[in-house]
Amino acid sequence: xxxxxxxxSLFPDGHEVRNDNGVIAGAATLRSGGRILVIGVSDRTALGxxxxxxxxxxxxxxxxxxSGPIVVLVDSDSQRMSKRDELLGLNEFLAHLAKVLIHAxxxxxxxxxxxxGHSAAGALLATGLATRVLVGLPGASPAxxxxxxxxxxxxxxxxALEEKAKSTPVFAPGLSNLxxxxxxxxxxxxxxxxxxxxxxxxxxMPAARDRRDALGKERGGRPKAADxxxxxxxxxxxxR
Amino acid sequence: MEDLSFHHPVRERAGGIRQSAIVGVVxxxxxxxxVERVLPDAECAVEIKTAAMGFGEVxxxxxxxxxxxxxxxxxxxxxxxxxxxxxxxSLRLAQAVRLIAGSDR
Amino acid sequence: xxxxxxxxxxxxxxxxxxxNEASARTRLxxxxxxxxxxxxxxxxxxxxxxxxxxxxxxxxxxxxxxxxHGRLGGxxxxxxxxxxxxxxxxxxxxxxxxxxGLLRAAREIGSIxxxxxxxxxxxxxQEANAGELAIAEIMRAVMEARSAGVKxxxxxxxxxxxxxxxxxxxxxxxxxxxxxxxxxxxxxxEVIETNRGVEEFDSRDRxxxxxTMGGKHRRLLGAxxxxxxxxxxxxxEAALELIGLIGPFGLDRLKAEQGRLAxxxxxxxxxxDAVDVWTVEGVAHAETVPELPAxxxxxLADRIGRSSRDAR
Numbered sequence: 001x002x003x004x005x006x007x008x009s010l011f012p013d014g015h016e017v018r019n020d021n022g023v024i025a026g027a028a029t030l031r032s033g034g035r036i037l038v039i040g041v042s043d044r045t046a047l048g049x050x051x052x053x054x055x056x057x058x059x060x061x062x063x064x065x066x067s068g069p070i071v072v073l074v075d076s077d078s079q080r081m082s083k084r085d086e087l088l089g090l091n092e093f094l095a096h097l098a099k100v101l102i103h104a105x106x107x108x109x110x111x112x113x114x115x116x117g118h119s120a121a122g123a124l125l126a127t128g129l130a131t132r133v134l135v136g137l138p139g140a141s142p143a144x145x146x147x148x149x150x151x152x153x154x155x156x157x158x159x160a161l162e163e164k165a166k167s168t169p170v171f172a173p174g175l176s177n178l179x180x181x182x183x184x185x186x187x188x189x190x191x192x193x194x195x196x197x198x199x200x201x202x203x204x205m206p207a208a209r210d211r212r213d214a215l216g217k218e219r220g221g222r223p224k225a226a227d228x229x230x231x232x233x234x235x236x237x238x239x240r
Numbered sequence: 241m242e243d244l245s246f247h248h249p250v251r252e253r254a255g256g257i258r259q260s261a262i263v264g265v266v267x268x269x270x271x272x273x274x275v276e277r278v279l280p281d282a283e284c285a286v287e288i289k290t291a292a293m294g295f296g297e298v299x300x301x302x303x304x305x306x307x308x309x310x311x312x313x314x315x316x317x318x319x320x321x322x323x324x325x326x327x328x329x330s331l332r333l334a335q336a337v338r339l340i341a342g343s344d345r
Numbered sequence: 346x347x348x349x350x351x352x353x354x355x356x357x358x359x360x361x362x363x364x365n366e367a368s369a370r371t372r373l374x375x376x377x378x379x380x381x382x383x384x385x386x387x388x389x390x391x392x393x394x395x396x397x398x399x400x401x402x403x404x405x406x407x408x409x410x411x412x413x414h415g416r417l418g419g420x421x422x423x424x425x426x427x428x429x430x431x432x433x434x435x436x437x438x439x440x441x442x443x444x445x446g447l448l449r450a451a452r453e454i455g456s457i458x459x460x461x462x463x464x465x466x467x468x469x470x471q472e473a474n475a476g477e478l479a480i481a482e483i484m485r486a487v488m489e490a491r492s493a494g495v496k497x498x499x500x501x502x503x504x505x506x507x508x509x510x511x512x513x514x515x516x517x518x519x520x521x522x523x524x525x526x527x528x529x530x531x532x533x534x535e536v537i538e539t540n541r542g543v544e545e546f547d548s549r550d551r552x553x554x555x556x557t558m559g560g561k562h563r564r565l566l567g568a569x570x571x572x573x574x575x576x577x578x579x580x581x582e583a584a585l586e587l588i589g590l591i592g593p594f595g596l597d598r599l600k601a602e603q604g605r606l607a608x609x610x611x612x613x614x615x616x617x618d619a620v621d622v623w624t625v626e627g628v629a630h631a632e633t634v635p636e637l638p639a640x641x642x643x644x645l646a647d648r649i650g651r652s653s654r655d656a657r
Contacts (some may be wrong), residue, residue, distance in 0.1 A: 049606075125484065236385060265428055267431060
């Protein structure tokens with residue numbers, strides 16, 4: 001689906017969402033009549049310092065003035081890989097965007113990520129993975145690390161990697177792999193109204209507590225994370 | 241990966257009272273040795289997981305020499321090896337014995 | 346023959362031990378009050394990565410991270426230290442979950458600071474999806490802990506620097522101390538060169554790498570509040586200083602950070618190189634900054650360098 005298709009299907013009651021060189025910002029009206037803040041990255045744009053600061057500004061403005069949930073639409077490249085971005089401290093800009101989203105989510109502005117295209121590495125951490133619920137749309141193609149790069153580092157052939165990827169979701173790209181890990185909570189259908197699916201999710205939002213490790217365990221993608229985190233937590237609490 | 245396992249009878253119990261210790265890191269040409277005081281005083285065991293295949297005889301010689309020299313009775317050594325040379329292996333084993341004996345930190 | 350190390354006073358050992366060259370365990374041993382480190386899920390528990398075997402790669406018994414608690418200047422602290430030599434200190438499933446669990450406990454207790462000794466290339470490729478998600482969970486857990494009043498301090502000066510998602514975790518911390526070796530970035534030099542070409546970034550130009558990503562630049566930019574010389578004792582003192590400086594976290598901090606970062610783009614957005622940034626910042630003979638010894642650099646940074654205090 002294109003961004004326009006998605007916006008039309010998500011917000012049949014109208015929206016004021018602009019796409020300015022890959023930076024999505026605006027707001028829309030929900031079926032219920034309430035408002036929803038919309039931000040995101042489109043057209044497979046790389047997320048650099050200039051893009052990240054505009055997105056965080058938009059969310060901070062809304063924390064002051066607005067109410068209602070926040071949706072983060074994601075069709076990005078990786079973080080922008082450039083000397084300038086790193087010189088200026090890209091890690092701080094990406095972390096800041098994630099922090100603003102996490103803060104909003106913890107303080108009455110529930111966040112939903114909608115992964116409708118590509119995303120990778122630092123860009124995914126600062127956007128979709130910084131929301132409470134990350135939803136995938138069919139055709140989305142997240143890739144934490146692409147297989148050719150992985151082949152280079154691991155000195156394994158693409159064929160060997162593809163063969164290994166059949167037995168585990170832990171390293172290979174793809175929406176279903178991230179779903180098994182617990183990173184993507186659910187995949188919506190693109191054959192029915194996205195507005196209906198959004199309303200259903202908003203009516204039944206999970207609590208703000210991060211349960212992605214438990215999801216990853218239930219789905220068999222991450223056999224150890226939830227248990228290890230819980231054991232360390234229990235041991236650490238005993239020092240009180 | 242290759243798994244190797246060695247058991248040796250030993251003359252005497254290793255010194256000290258610490259129950260476990262760890263030295264080294266798993267990296268290219270390096271290894272980690274976890275040593276635990278879990279065996280009867282007259283026994284010693286070494287269990288190895290190594291990335292370098294086909295060096296069983298070298299390991300056997302290095303460990304035989306180590307056991308003869310340090311008499312690490314009661315100790316079980318668990319090794320994760322990233323392809324270390326025999327002299328590095330000997331060094332780490334000796335460090336592990338010293339650490340669990342409490343004579344060095 | 347030198348005397349057995351156990352006969353040397355801990356502070357003396359900490360002063361003579363390079364933070365950069367020490368192992369994760371040695372760093373913690375010497376950073377904390379002598380003998381106070383207690384590890385959670387130590388190597389004897391053998392909680393190794395369940396994924397490296399698929400690639401025929403050796404495991405490490407602690408999966409490359411030590412988490413636990415100890416005392417610093419008599420007060421309790423939680424600690425986590427990545428081993429930068431094991432798989433480049435990269436985040437895998439178990440490695441990341443240990444830090445997540447520690448931060449969740451810190452949030453529930455609310456009053457015990459957390460020291461994170463970051464030493465990482467980012468996501469562990471062989472378990473990339475699990476590693477990426479672990480970093481997302483850690484970022485969330487850091488922010489929840491900070492919101493509950495916990496001070497979370499990053500100490501960065503290891504071999505592997507602090508790259509990829511590690512850089513984003515650093516950006517979430519309440520404060521950072523860095524040494525010159527404490528390179529902080531998202532994309533590593535090789536990654537930029539591979540994707541954009543050697544004209545964009547020559548990864549073999551070490552001077553370029555260090556002045557673009559290294560601890561001195563990060564201190565002058567205000568990304569890190571304390572610059573430490575490369576000894577464990579200096580990092581210990583930096584941690585003590587930062588614990589005393591950090592105030593409560595709230596929305597005002599995020600607004601201040603927005604202003605701080607927007608201001609940085611306005612001031613330095615057109616700079617081509619770190620030397621240009623330092624010159625705009627008012628450093629005389631900026632080209633000499635990389636050669637300055639630690640004490641002279643600290644004096645310079647305290648005079649001229651920016652701060653992210655109350656703005657992160």
